[in-house]
Amino acid sequence: MVSDKERNKLIFTIVLLADALVVSNFLGFHFFSDPERLTLNVRIISWVIFVAVLIAVNIWLYYVYYKWPANQARSASP
Numbered sequence: 326m327v328s329d330k331e332r333n334k335l336i337f338t339i340v341l342l343a344d345a346l347v348v349s350n351f352l353g354f355h356f357f358s359d360p361e362r363l364t365l366n367v368r369i370i371s372w373v374i375f376v377a378v379l380i381a382v383n384i385w386l387y388y389v390y391y392k393w394p395a396n397q398a399r400s401a402s403p
Contacts, residue, residue: 336390343382351375 354371378397
């Protein structure tokens with residue numbers, strides 16, 4: 326069995342790596358795109374997508390690692 330401290334450390338690492346993946350994709354798009362293609366509209370849309378994906382990933386990870394296991398633990402107890 327994994328202790329709560331180890332579990333929280335693993336969850337923090339997973340969340341950090343997921344956020345780093347989203348940020349690296351966003352930065353890769355901006356740094357490796359042709360500057361002529363990065364118009365104001367493309368920049369605004371890419372920032373909106375970046376924020377939406379970052380929020381969605383963190384909400385999903387919250388439900389996977391914090392919310393659902395707590396509900397399953399309550400339903401499993403007699």
